[in-house]
Amino acid sequence: MASSPRATGSSVVPRPGGRTGRIRRQVLDAVRAELVEHGYDALTVDTVAARAGVHRTTVYRRWRDVGGLLADVFDTAGDDTWRPPDTGSLLGDLLALNDEVLAALTERPPATMALIAASFRSEEAARALGRFWEDRYARCEPVVRRAVARGEVPAGTRARPLLISATAPLYHRLVLMRVPAEPGLAALAARSAVLAASAGAFTAPEPGDT
Amino acid sequence: MASSPRATGSSVVPRPGGRTGRIRRQVLDAVRAELVEHGYDALTVDTVAARAGVHRTTVYRRWRDVGGLLADVFDTAGDDTWRPPDTGSLLGDLLALNDEVLAALTERPPATMALIAASFRSEEAARALGRFWEDRYARCEPVVRRAVARGEVPAGTRARPLLISATAPLYHRLVLMRVPAEPGLAALAARSAVLAASAGAFTAPEPGDT
Amino acid sequence: MASSPRATGSSVVPRPGGRTGRIRRQVLDAVRAELVEHGYDALTVDTVAARAGVHRTTVYRRWRDVGGLLADVFDTAGDDTWRPPDTGSLLGDLLALNDEVLAALTERPPATMALIAASFRSEEAARALGRFWEDRYARCEPVVRRAVARGEVPAGTRARPLLISATAPLYHRLVLMRVPAEPGLAALAARSAVLAASAGAFTAPEPGDT
Amino acid sequence: MASSPRATGSSVVPRPGGRTGRIRRQVLDAVRAELVEHGYDALTVDTVAARAGVHRTTVYRRWRDVGGLLADVFDTAGDDTWRPPDTGSLLGDLLALNDEVLAALTERPPATMALIAASFRSEEAARALGRFWEDRYARCEPVVRRAVARGEVPAGTRARPLLISATAPLYHRLVLMRVPAEPGLAALAARSAVLAASAGAFTAPEPGDT
DNA sequence: ACTTAAGCGAGACGGTACGTCTTGTCTTACG
DNA sequence: CGTAAGACAAGACGTACCGTCTCGCTTAAGT
Numbered sequence: 018m019a020s021s022p023r024a025t026g027s028s029v030v031p032r033p034g035g036r037t038g039r040i041r042r043q044v045l046d047a048v049r050a051e052l053v054e055h056g057y058d059a060l061t062v063d064t065v066a067a068r069a070g071v072h073r074t075t076v077y078r079r080w081r082d083v084g085g086l087l088a089d090v091f092d093t094a095g096d097d098t099w100r101p102p103d104t105g106s107l108l109g110d111l112l113a114l115n116d117e118v119l120a121a122l123t124e125r126p127p128a129t130m131a132l133i134a135a136s137f138r139s140e141e142a143a144r145a146l147g148r149f150w151e152d153r154y155a156r157c158e159p160v161v162r163r164a165v166a167r168g169e170v171p172a173g174t175r176a177r178p179l180l181i182s183a184t185a186p187l188y189h190r191l192v193l194m195r196v197p198a199e200p201g202l203a204a205l206a207a208r209s210a211v212l213a214a215s216a217g218a219f220t221a222p223e224p225g226d227t
Numbered sequence: 228m229a230s231s232p233r234a235t236g237s238s239v240v241p242r243p244g245g246r247t248g249r250i251r252r253q254v255l256d257a258v259r260a261e262l263v264e265h266g267y268d269a270l271t272v273d274t275v276a277a278r279a280g281v282h283r284t285t286v287y288r289r290w291r292d293v294g295g296l297l298a299d300v301f302d303t304a305g306d307d308t309w310r311p312p313d314t315g316s317l318l319g320d321l322l323a324l325n326d327e328v329l330a331a332l333t334e335r336p337p338a339t340m341a342l343i344a345a346s347f348r349s350e351e352a353a354r355a356l357g358r359f360w361e362d363r364y365a366r367c368e369p370v371v372r373r374a375v376a377r378g379e380v381p382a383g384t385r386a387r388p389l390l391i392s393a394t395a396p397l398y399h400r401l402v403l404m405r406v407p408a409e410p411g412l413a414a415l416a417a418r419s420a421v422l423a424a425s426a427g428a429f430t431a432p433e434p435g436d437t
Numbered sequence: 438m439a440s441s442p443r444a445t446g447s448s449v450v451p452r453p454g455g456r457t458g459r460i461r462r463q464v465l466d467a468v469r470a471e472l473v474e475h476g477y478d479a480l481t482v483d484t485v486a487a488r489a490g491v492h493r494t495t496v497y498r499r500w501r502d503v504g505g506l507l508a509d510v511f512d513t514a515g516d517d518t519w520r521p522p523d524t525g526s527l528l529g530d531l532l533a534l535n536d537e538v539l540a541a542l543t544e545r546p547p548a549t550m551a552l553i554a555a556s557f558r559s560e561e562a563a564r565a566l567g568r569f570w571e572d573r574y575a576r577c578e579p580v581v582r583r584a585v586a587r588g589e590v591p592a593g594t595r596a597r598p599l600l601i602s603a604t605a606p607l608y609h610r611l612v613l614m615r616v617p618a619e620p621g622l623a624a625l626a627a628r629s630a631v632l633a634a635s636a637g638a639f640t641a642p643e644p645g646d647t
Numbered sequence: 648m649a650s651s652p653r654a655t656g657s658s659v660v661p662r663p664g665g666r667t668g669r670i671r672r673q674v675l676d677a678v679r680a681e682l683v684e685h686g687y688d689a690l691t692v693d694t695v696a697a698r699a700g701v702h703r704t705t706v707y708r709r710w711r712d713v714g715g716l717l718a719d720v721f722d723t724a725g726d727d728t729w730r731p732p733d734t735g736s737l738l739g740d741l742l743a744l745n746d747e748v749l750a751a752l753t754e755r756p757p758a759t760m761a762l763i764a765a766s767f768r769s770e771e772a773a774r775a776l777g778r779f780w781e782d783r784y785a786r787c788e789p790v791v792r793r794a795v796a797r798g799e800v801p802a803g804t805r806a807r808p809l810l811i812s813a814t815a816p817l818y819h820r821l822v823l824m825r826v827p828a829e830p831g832l833a834a835l836a837a838r839s840a841v842l843a844a845s846a847g848a849f850t851a852p853e854p855g856d857t
Numbered sequence: 858a859c860t861t862a863a864g865c866g867a868g869a870c871g872g873t874a875c876g877t878c879t880t881g882t883c884t885t886a887c888g
Numbered sequence: 889c890g891t892a893a894g895a896c897a898a899g900a901c902g903t904a905c906c907g908t909c910t911c912g913c914t915t916a917a918g919t
Contacts, residue, residue: 629848
């Protein structure tokens with residue numbers, strides 16, 4: 018349930034304050050900037066290195082390729098202190114959550130969209146994105162537990178399917194179908210998930226969550 | 228209601244029977260074969276041309292780049308005779324639909340996954356994929372209309388949000404989170420969509436569908 | 438005897454006047470200029486390409502590597518109309534020949550020295566240099582034949598050992614030992630070769646020349 | 648008369664007994680082994696250091712670059728106890744000498760050839776090779792002095808031109824022309840040098856030898 | 858024996874060149 | 889007119905060495 022951010026090598030970094038750490042920061046900043054400004058297919062090692070004021074070979078030595086850069090960006094993005102909203106009701110929490118998702122997917126510049134798109138260019142980046150999402154959904158489980166405690170949804174309601182049911186429609190339209198966000202979709206998805214949960218759609222048939 | 232497949236250039240094909248048509252077929256077949264065998268990032272113009280037994284310049288002249296090839300493949304994939312299942316109940320239809328989705332996303336070789344992933348590399352391919360999905364969801368609307376007619380869901384239930392609510396979780400896990408399909412997720416998503424719809428979650432608050 | 442200049446691919450060049458021929462000339466000129474100005478170990482594909490105003494990949498496509506460039510330079514150097522001196526006596530011919538050798542090895546800039554040195558960096562260039570020398574020694578054989586006809590040396594005197602005996606000391610000191618030319622060495626080597634030849638040192642023990 | 652081996656830095660080594668001396672031996676052994684096994688163009692500082700079980704920076708600190716390594720190898724190769732043959736006749740001595748040269752140039756693995764070739768890649772190595780050859784030719788001068796004493800060649804016969812005349816053809820063919828050794832060439836060159844010397848070709852016209 | 862400073866191991870870095878791959882443009886010739 | 893053939897510019901790729909640097913640690917040398 019705990020997230021495992023920065024799982025890649027961060028435990029062996031000897032002096033995060035020295036040159037090594039400074040260069041890492043410069044490079045990852047450059048990755049994010051390039052991603053946001055020129056999109057994921059303009060993200061080349063050469064460009065990143067130039068922008069970071071670092072030599073190409075340094076990037077290759079430490080990150081191996083674009084996938085490694087992206088994975089590191091994903092991993093550093095994970096080690097924050099994000100907590101899910103706690104509004105006092107399941108619907109309120111999910112509405113707030115979807116607002117966050119919507120904001121992230123439609124922000125300008127489109128940093129989140131760029132990261133998601135970029136994850137399709139590299140198996141390593143895809144795994145890192147998976148770790149990031151796993152972390153986020155794990156942190157959201159208290160939302161469901163609180164709803165169970167409040168009696169809003171039946172005991173035994175499984176957190177993950179409920180959360181995905183509430184958020185997936187947004188991702189589906191914005192990321193996969195690439196169509197502009199229909200106004201009200203965020204709220205609609207949250208409400209329908211709550212309704213389905215209340216009706217017991219997500220009570221565990223068998224024990225064991227994924 | 229049907230989408231407009233083969234919108235790219237197919238309407239201006241002058242002589243579909245001759246050399247032109249034969250070459251187009253060879254090239255698109257080569258694209259599909261390469262996509263399926265070696266994945267989307269091994270899809271280069273050179274490879275496709277070589278496999279199609281056609282010169283590089285011919286591909287550039289007609290399709291301009293890989294995005295154009297993919298767009299053409301998407302469009303030709305759209306002009307089929309696919310119809311949504313009709314099992315007699317909304318739940319049955321959605322279960323069958325999700326089974327199809329699951330099958331498409333987990334088939335070996337992963338043709339559908341490759342196409343989706345490829346769409347992130349080309350704006351043109353992304354638009355073509357959007358057209359394809361628009362077409363599919365449009366064809367699925369009768370499923371909801373029949374459910375309304377049968378009284379399974381309230382009058383005024385909007386088709387698109389319901390359909391997306393039923394299918395999005397599958398795409399979310401398999402395409403975006405890149406985790407193996409949790410068994411039962413397809414059925415779970417279908418059931419929860421039906422429950423939410425029965426409870427009136429998708430009745431139109433305002434007129435105007437997307 | 439017949440030399441085989443430009444043995445590499447020259448027979449398939451379709452239009453020596455067009456872009457292909459122009460680029461070849463630019464590149465080979467750049468090779469010679471770089472060799473002469475900065476020496477053989479500054480001779481990189483990148484430098485040559487830049488100097489020739491041609492893209493790196495063009496050089497790699499046509500010449501493969503530095504060795505290929507050098508080999509082409511050697512081969513084009515061979516297709517001239519050089520003829521050995523004909524002074525009327527063997528000693529006069531060999532003296533003139535050695536003067537030429539000395540001039541070539543001590544010229545400024547040291548083009549010949551640079552080519553010889555460069556041949557040690559590439560098997561292909563070494564072979565090309567071998568072809569060049571073979572060509573030159575073959576062309577010099579008439580010098581010995583004329584001396585035989587004049588009765589200066591015994592019938593059956595082999596040309597190659599005599600020629601090498603006359604010229605090798607110069608190369609040995611200047612190229613291998615890398616010491617400045619001792620004045621008179623050129624003449625000394627020519628004279629001693631003539632003396633040895635007159636004494637029958639190079640008469641063929643067995644028929645068959647190399 | 649002996650050359651000045653180990654001229655590079657060896658005079659300032661403060662502690663030749665301990666780790667320093669051991670490392671020097673390991674590194675030079677590694678240079679020779681690499682040269683012999685993989686040739687001069689595979690001779691990199693990294694490879695040598697790895698083979699010697701020593702860190703890269705150690706090699707750079709002590710020898711600066713590959714040229715320094717080669718120069719040190721050449722210099723250590725010079726301080727041996729080599730003496731020219733003494734067969735009782737000039738021809739015998741020169742024949743034996745050329746047999747040695749031929750053996751050195753055709754030995755497998757081609758250590759001598761590798762050293763000569765390597766000398767073209769480094770000015771420092773070239774100078775070291777020059778010192779080595781100077782040393783060898785100086786040691787050979789007694790051969791000629793003995794011949795003069797025996798009356799085989801005229802008084803005043805200069806040693807160096809005679810020696811070079813006898814050995815240069817071998818080097819010329821094997822090192823420069825890179826063609827296989829013509830059988831009998833070694834003997835032919837020795838014989839012709841003796842004949843020329845007997846005829847007085849190498850008697851000093853002016854005093855002052857090189 | 859104790860210090861002390863030279864030498865070494867370790868490893869990152871900037872840098873040059875390598876040789877390959879793909880893209881997209883062009884030109885010429887062929888059918 | 890569309891295609892085949894093929895050269896070219898452009899630029900990213902990932903690798904190999906080079907030579908430099910800094911930081912600790914070891915160890916031989918001189919007191």
